[in-house]
Structure formats: C-alpha cells, structure tokens
Amino acid sequence: MTTSRLKELTPQQILDSKLYLQWGLTEEEYQLIVTELDRLPNFTETGIFSGMWSEHVSYKKSKAVLRKFWSQNERVLQGPGEGAGILDIGDHQAVVFKAESHNHPSFVEPYEGAATGVGGILRDIFSMGAQPIAVLDSLRFGELNNAHTKHLVDGVVAGIAGYGNAIGIPTVGGEMAFDDVYAGNPLVNVMAVGLMDQATMQVGQAKGVGNAIIYVGAKTGRDGMNGASFASAEFSSQEKADRAAVQVGDPFLEKLVMDTTLMAIRDHADIIVGIQDMGAAGLLSSSAEMADKAGMGIELNLDLVPQRETGMIPYELMLSESQERMLLVVKAGQESKILDLFRENNLDAQMIGTVTDNGRYVLNFQDKVVADLPLRFLTHPLEPKLAEQKPKRLENFIKSQYQPDVSDLTATIKQLIGQTTIASKASLFRHFDSMVRADTVIKPGGDASLVRIRGTKKALAMTTDVNGRYLYLDPKKGGQMAVAEAARNIVATGALPIGITDCLNFGSPDNPEVYYELNQAVAGINSMAKLLNTPVISGNVSLYNETDGQPIYPTPMIGMVGLLADVEQALTIGFKKASDLIYLVGA
Amino acid sequence: MYTAKIYVTYKPSIVDPQGEVIQAALQRMNYQGISSVTQGKYFEVNLAAPNVAAAKNEVANFTDALLINQNTETYRFELVSTDDEVQA
Amino acid sequence: MYTAKIYVTYKPSIVDPQGEVIQAALQRMNYQGISSVTQGKYFEVNLAAPNVAAAKNEVANFTDALLINQNTETYRFELVSTDDEVQA
Amino acid sequence: MKAAVITFPGSNCDLDLFHALADLDFEPTVVSAQTTDLSNYDAIFLPGGFSYGDYLRSGAIARFAPVMAAVSQAAADGKIVVGICNGFQILTEAGLLPGQLFGNEQPGFICDEVDLLIDNSNTTYTNAYADSRIKIPIAHGEGNYYVDSATLAEMEANHQIVFRYADNPNGSVANIAGVMNLAGNVFGMMPHPERAVDAITGNTDGQPFFKSILQTLGMAVGRK
Ligand SMILES: Nc1ncnc2c1ncn2[C@@H]1O[C@H](COP(=O)(O)OP(=O)(O)O)[C@@H](O)[C@H]1O
Numbered sequence: 001m002t003t004s005r006l007k008e009l010t011p012q013q014i015l016d017s018k019l020y021l022q023w024g025l026t027e028e029e030y031q032l033i034v035t036e037l038d039r040l041p042n043f044t045e046t047g048i049f050s051g052m053w054s055e056h057v058s059y060k061k062s063k064a065v066l067r068k069f070w071s072q073n074e075r076v077l078q079g080p081g082e083g084a085g086i087l088d089i090g091d092h093q094a095v096v097f098k099a100e101s102h103n104h105p106s107f108v109e110p111y112e113g114a115a116t117g118v119g120g121i122l123r124d125i126f127s128m129g130a131q132p133i134a135v136l137d138s139l140r141f142g143e144l145n146n147a148h149t150k151h152l153v154d155g156v157v158a159g160i161a162g163y164g165n166a167i168g169i170p171t172v173g174g175e176m177a178f179d180d181v182y183a184g185n186p187l188v189n190v191m192a193v194g195l196m197d198q199a200t201m202q203v204g205q206a207k208g209v210g211n212a213i214i215y216v217g218a219k220t221g222r223d224g225m226n227g228a229s230f231a232s233a234e235f236s237s238q239e240k241a242d243r244a245a246v247q248v249g250d251p252f253l254e255k256l257v258m259d260t261t262l263m264a265i266r267d268h269a270d271i272i273v274g275i276q277d278m279g280a281a282g283l284l285s286s287s288a289e290m291a292d293k294a295g296m297g298i299e300l301n302l303d304l305v306p307q308r309e310t311g312m313i314p315y316e317l318m319l320s321e322s323q324e325r326m327l328l329v330v331k332a333g334q335e336s337k338i339l340d341l342f343r344e345n346n347l348d349a350q351m352i353g354t355v356t357d358n359g360r361y362v363l364n365f366q367d368k369v370v371a372d373l374p375l376r377f378l379t380h381p382l383e384p385k386l387a388e389q390k391p392k393r394l395e396n397f398i399k400s401q402y403q404p405d406v407s408d409l410t411a412t413i414k415q416l417i418g419q420t421t422i423a424s425k426a427s428l429f430r431h432f433d434s435m436v437r438a439d440t441v442i443k444p445g446g447d448a449s450l451v452r453i454r455g456t457k458k459a460l461a462m463t464t465d466v467n468g469r470y471l472y473l474d475p476k477k478g479g480q481m482a483v484a485e486a487a488r489n490i491v492a493t494g495a496l497p498i499g500i501t502d503c504l505n506f507g508s509p510d511n512p513e514v515y516y517e518l519n520q521a522v523a524g525i526n527s528m529a530k531l532l533n534t535p536v537i538s539g540n541v542s543l544y545n546e547t548d549g550q551p552i553y554p555t556p557m558i559g560m561v562g563l564l565a566d567v568e569q570a571l572t573i574g575f576k577k578a579s580d581l582i583y584l585v586g587a
Numbered sequence: 588m589y590t591a592k593i594y595v596t597y598k599p600s601i602v603d604p605q606g607e608v609i610q611a612a613l614q615r616m617n618y619q620g621i622s623s624v625t626q627g628k629y630f631e632v633n634l635a636a637p638n639v640a641a642a643k644n645e646v647a648n649f650t651d652a653l654l655i656n657q658n659t660e661t662y663r664f665e666l667v668s669t670d671d672e673v674q675a
Numbered sequence: 676m677y678t679a680k681i682y683v684t685y686k687p688s689i690v691d692p693q694g695e696v697i698q699a700a701l702q703r704m705n706y707q708g709i710s711s712v713t714q715g716k717y718f719e720v721n722l723a724a725p726n727v728a729a730a731k732n733e734v735a736n737f738t739d740a741l742l743i744n745q746n747t748e749t750y751r752f753e754l755v756s757t758d759d760e761v762q763a
Numbered sequence: 764m765k766a767a768v769i770t771f772p773g774s775n776c777d778l779d780l781f782h783a784l785a786d787l788d789f790e791p792t793v794v795s796a797q798t799t800d801l802s803n804y805d806a807i808f809l810p811g812g813f814s815y816g817d818y819l820r821s822g823a824i825a826r827f828a829p830v831m832a833a834v835s836q837a838a839a840d841g842k843i844v845v846g847i848c849n850g851f852q853i854l855t856e857a858g859l860l861p862g863q864l865f866g867n868e869q870p871g872f873i874c875d876e877v878d879l880l881i882d883n884s885n886t887t888y889t890n891a892y893a894d895s896r897i898k899i900p901i902a903h904g905e906g907n908y909y910v911d912s913a914t915l916a917e918m919e920a921n922h923q924i925v926f927r928y929a930d931n932p933n934g935s936v937a938n939i940a941g942v943m944n945l946a947g948n949v950f951g952m953m954p955h956p957e958r959a960v961d962a963i964t965g966n967t968d969g970q971p972f973f974k975s976i977l978q979t980l981g982m983a984v985g986r987k
Contacts, residue, residue: 109658161872165902166813168775222600246658250604252773252816308602322602346611346772433874433902436811438779438958441965452963454782567963588710594717605818609718609741612815612824618737620723622676626819629682629717630697635708649706653697692868692907692934741827744820744856747863747909 085537110155130194142183184547204276224321468553479524495562507551809850851951868934
C-alpha cells in the first residue's frame, strides 16, 4: 500500500513554516484568507487556494488586460469565459474554437507534454457539445543546431501526431519558427476547431440545487501534481525543478470519452445541465468554476472519486492533473441514465457530489469535512495592480530604413530558404494525419487550411500565425500584424475571416516591461480585430516564459477561422498554368 | 563481449494505458484471475568492453541517454559475458 | 498470487527495424563497441492460480493467444510466487 | 448492396468509409464490434483507426472482439471482407490474411499520397480501374508488411498481391500495399481509398476500388 509522500501539516505548522509561500501564495494573499475565514486554513484548503489563485487557473494578473478584448458581434453565440468560444455560421450550425498552451510541460517532457496539450484542447471543444473537426499548432524552438532542440522538436511533433492521429481528429495546419530566445522555453500552442448544431450547445455550469455532480473518464492518480502552479513559475536552468509525476495521455480513452460525451449530449440534452473538462488544477478548478458561474455552492465526497493509486489525500485528489476526465452536472434523479451510458462504454462514471445553494465549497473525505470555503472568495483572488513601463530597447532603436546589401540574388534566396524558419516543414507535418475524417480540402502546405462541412456547401478556413520578432520591435504593431497575417492567410483560400482565438505567450508580468508588451500587444490585436470584424471569442494566457530572467519575445499566437460559403470556390496557392500573369498587391 | 538484457518499465506512478487495455482484453477472454498487467520494453544489446565494470557503466549511460525516457520510465539490467576464451 | 515476467522477442529470422535504428543511433552517439541491438517486449502480469503448474499453464496460454504473434515472435517467462503466507 | 462497416473501440475511419460507400451506391450500416451476426450483409468492411488504442500490436486486441467470429464466418462463406489500414492489421492478426504489419522501417507515422501499381487488375477490388498506376493517401505508423519468403512465393504464384507501392514508403516486403486471400474474397490494404472518392478533397482514384466491388457483385454501377 502506497501512501502519500506529502505530510499534511497542521494549520499552525503551515503558518509557522510558511508553506503557502512555496505553493505560490503571497503573504498578503495568505493573510487575506485568514481574515476572510476567521481561522487558519488547513492543509487541503491552503492547497486549494494555491491552485485556484495560481495565474494559470485564475488569470489574476492578466484579467485586466483580457477584459479589453473585443468579443461581441452578430455571430458570437459564446464569447470568452467558457471552455471555448462559439460563432454562428448559418443553417443553425456553429463553429467552436479555442487555443491552449502547453509550453512548460513540453519542455520537461516533449512527447507527453504536446500530446496532453492536444487532449486538453479537444476536451474544451467537445465539452461545449461540438464535434472536434481539426487541430492546428503553433511552435517555437531555439535554433535547430543542437541535439537538445532536435530532441524537443521530434518529441513535440511526435506527441501532437501520437494523440491527434490516434483520436482521429486531423491536424490540418500550423506554423513553427526557430530563434534562440525560445531555446530554454519553447512554445507549444495547439488550437482545436469543432462543429455543432446550435441546439446542442452546452456550457460549464452547475445549476439547480440537488443536481448531481458526475465524474467520468480516467481514474485519478498523482499525475502532474502542482502542474498549475508549476506553469505559473519561471524556469531556472540551474535547478532541475521538482518534477511531479508526468502526465501521460491516452488518446484511446479520450476517444471513448469524447464519443460518449457527444452521445450523452445528443440523447440526453434534457437532463444534462453542464459539462466541463478537468484541466489545470483538475477536479478543483472544474468543480469550483462550474458552481461559481451558476452562483451556487457545491459539496463533494472525495471517497467516491475513482482512484488509480492508493493512499491519495484530498490535496492530491483535488489538484491531480490526470488526463481524460470530465465533470457533468445532471438533473437530480436522472443520474443513472448518464452513469449507465458511460459504463456501457467501459468508462468510469461516478456521482461524487451535489449542487447546493449556500455558496460554499465543501469537501468531505473519510467522514470528515476537509474543506469548507466561501466559493466566490475562492474564485475571485485579488487582482494585483501591475506596473508597466515601455522597454528601453524601444526608445533606442535606430529607426532608419535598413538597406540589405544583395549582390548575388541566387545566393541570397538560397540562404533565405535554407533558414529553418523559412524552409518547408513538410518533413515534420507529414507525421500528422491531416486527412482523417475525409473532409480536408486544403492540407498543410497552403496558407490556411480548409475543412468542408459535409452536407452543406460551406467550408471553414483556419490558420495560426504570429511573428514574435515584430512584437519585440513594436508590440502593438506586431499584434496588429499577427492578426493581419492570419486574415491574409484566410482570405487566400477565398474564405471570409470571422473570428479569433489567441494564446498570449509572454514573460513574467511582474516585469513592468513585459506587462507593457502584453498591454500593447492586446491593444494591437484588438484594433485589427475590430477593423476586420473578427471578434476574439476565446484564448489562453501563458506567462512566465523566461529562462534565467530572460523573457521570450512577446508571442501572442493568433488562431483565426474563416467561412467559405461555397467550397467549390476554394483557392489554393499553387500556380495553375504557364503564362498566367502574376500580380503583386498590397503595400 | 557482453550481452546486456535491459528491462524498461514505467515508473509506478505513471499511468500505463497499454497495460490496462491488455488486462481488460484478457478479462474478456476469460482469464479472470489477472489483477494487473504492465507492458514494458526489453532490449538485448551485444557490446564489447574491456571489463565488466566498463560494460556496466556503458550500458547505464546509453540506457539513460537513449533507451528510456527518464521522465516516465525506469529500468534494470543484467550483464552476461559471452566469451569464455582465455585473454590473449 | 503469482507474478509472471514475460520476455517477448522476434524470432531470429525476423529483421528488427527498430533494433537497427537504435543501434545506428547509438553508434552516432559514439558507442562504438555495440554489435547488435534487438528490441522486444516485457510484461509483468499478476495473477491468481491454485498452484505453480496451473499458473504456468495459464501464462503460456494467454501469451500464445494474445501477447505474441506466433508467426514472428517467441517468448520465455519466469514465475514468482508473491505470497509466502501459510495457507488457511 | 448491403455493407457493414465494423466500428471497434478506437476505430476512427468508420464514418469516412461509411460516407464513401453511401456516396458510391452501397447501402452501408455502421455496426458495433459487439455484434455477433453479420448474415444480413453482402460485404464487410473493417475501417482504419487505432482499435483498442493499437496497444500491444496493432489489430491484436481487436481480433478478439465479439464480432470477429462473424467476420470469420462471412469470410468462410465467401462474402467480401475488406480491411483498410487498421482493418488490414486486424485481418492479419486474425489469420484471415497472411503476414503482419510491423512498424515503418523509418519509425514514425506518415501521412501522404503515394502512387500504387495495380499488380492484379482482374480482382474484385481492381476490375473497374482503367489505369495501372493510381494515387491513394496513406496514413500509418505500422504499415510495413512482412511475410516469410515461402509464403510470399506462394502469394506471388497465386496472384494474391493486388497493389504495390511505386516508391516504397514503409519498408514493406516486395513493396506490397494490398493483398487478398487465395479465394480472393478477403482483402486488405494499408492505403485509404475511402479518402480519395470526392473531387473536392482532391483525389478520386479511390472510386474505382469501390466500383469494382459493386461490379463484381453484379450490381449496377453508377455515381449519384
Ligand atoms: N507545425 C506545423 N504543423 C502543421 N502544419 C504546419 C506546421 N508548420 C508549418 N505547417 C504548414 O506548412 C505550411 C507553410 O507554413 P509556414 O512556412 O509557416 O507558412 P507561412 O509562412 O505562409 O505562414 C502551412 O500550410 C502550414 O499549415
């Protein structure tokens, strides 16, 4: 029998040892908790706050910036705040999309980090009631001139392929670039796109007193313990971080969970109240967020959580990041229909708690109450005021036009296409199954990818873009350029750009220069998004992308989706015949 | 010459989806008494080395470097000497 | 309770592309003394059986049926009893 | 013509195959691997994907799914049984086709379109092809067909090799991409003809594959 390696300190010991600091809570935050509770938080509760108040889960440092995103127009059915955003595409259909980062896990363990990134973003899509139809990626690595970078690239590409190919969702496009600012902190962003009938729209809310909280999917182990606070901490190349058990993805299990969840939504829409996937800070954040959005409380019995390992303590059960798990809220008295459906498909399914109306977050374990917290307080950490300052380098740039010295055009072109960032990526993206589902009209190799919607004349174009160097030189213009590039790629297929998701990859927001970059980049993205009528409907923030205090270039990945009314009108990049004229348009 | 037999398994805390699926398959095939299955890798490597200590060292090095994923896997190995000739 | 440790390898007549790829990689990494690498599978199965003979029989049966492809693979196994308690 | 598309847990080309069959005038039904009776169907299709995660060996666990006894029965009864990609792997594991699919010679999954040479144009699967060189998508990590040399010689002599790769992508023995059993009613291939039936997705070279099967069964051939 294994028991937890963690020793549960008493509330007093936590205070004395300042364990909360190690877990990422500030002195001020801890004091606030003590004041609000009017007692010292116990071990489980302290862990709960550290998870919920991490940047990764709470966005406490980026919320102020995110609120500025423009996210409303005539198409928007669901903006930011849910698993994924939703846009109306006519015929009672909707497109659902979102992007996610898995930068830090992929640096530690490239294959599993990238694979579980794909798994996580797909859960965001199908938890909204949509069938995932495509995955894209956006990758940044150091220069490809050493064994370690090669290992990272190979692992990440194999991980995306390993998960996406097996679950049967095509990876239809993406982009990658190489620059040594990413050597110690690669970026692994993935975007997923789904399709649904508007009638089956689901949101992650726990409404209705007495309704059942149902856990489905994989059993809980000690996987990725502390992943959320890990993702919110800077890397130091000196010390090997205390590596919690690496999360391993199981695409086979996820396919069963996906198919069964979509079946449940189709057949039992009347009794399913809400669905949410368990991502960062696992069971904790999913259950707390669902209850908070509904303005309710929640009570869970942790003894009922399906467990893979023995001797797990509440802290571990709540913060585990085991993959392929979902939380459903089902109308009281109707639980068995859902439980049976999942069990028939050989999946664990267990009712683990109920919705309450007292606004409390209550956990029971072995006949004891191990946490009892005010929910709204738990889900609304202080939003620290962050300083911003224009980076020195931006003042000092020599603005004069750079004149390249080109004497031998052939040599220069060869040099350019020999650069890893510019060279064809075909040898890497050929590992991705870009055709499964048999709907891919434009495969990787074009500007944007195009996926037809069977049974209609429509198709969806999609692309991911950003050039961190442009943002480094001018964060606002660079943000505008990322959106503009994405739109150009969409338009090149013949489609109309309709919306944006993003992944804001930045350094530490505590650094005023980085915070300035973040604000400016978002302002740039926003202004261009409005101009193009492409609202920002979902996204993800990845901060603390630094190595030894050196931040990456500001790299806000833009994922854009376009709608093509008649797929027969699709355009591809290849020249079509000799003697056709070539035009250069634009600036 | 030595033969190294290297057994690689997941670390105990890591999910082993393969093992679980195989166990379920064996149960469906009516092997009811099976309580767990784990699948790992097995390597046989023939190598030349001046002596046992050097061989052991080399095996440990390349296993760490290439054969296993140190984040998720662990291993043990046995070393067998394959030549009994008298040294020249 | 017994633990069966099952080692699966390709039959000698089968080329093992993975083994060759690994050997080539090791050579590039400057492990020069390596003359061959084969990769196989390793299973650990915990099972209940009334006695050693029954356990052996069961392991052989399910290994033949599921764990190996008899056309190309072969195996050996060891059986370890995991309870030393006196029988009730 | 009634066709069953068997879906195993982890199959992921079942709907692609279903749509291809439906568009080409079959009457397809997606049938669960729990089914034990296939007597209603004229042809049985095993689709691509990762049945049971493809853990252990691709196709090894699916072979024991409840439906497989009925698939064997259909094969014995002379019905057409077709395995594509993972379906091919399952048929070899089940012993309904000779050989085995190993990991690609250069390890890793590959997705591409490749040229195939039709080696035997007089089969249930090729008789509607006008050309002997066609382009069909591949998408697999374990497509390296292996069979021992004695069996290979027999298969060659009996014209059981239906498709070969023009440019071998995965190390398959004798460039083999698709084979049939001696009776000609059980067939498997790694490439995906069901991904090449619709002009809008860029390739229609898979259409004659399905038309050949219809034609053989004496049904009217016609594209909707
Ligand atoms: N990581 C990747 N994953 C999938 N497809 C990729 C990836 N990187 C590049 N591609 C594909 O390669 C093509 C060219 O990419 P890229 O060189 O980044 O083009 P561009 O410069 O036009 O953005 C695109 O079709 C893109 O989808």
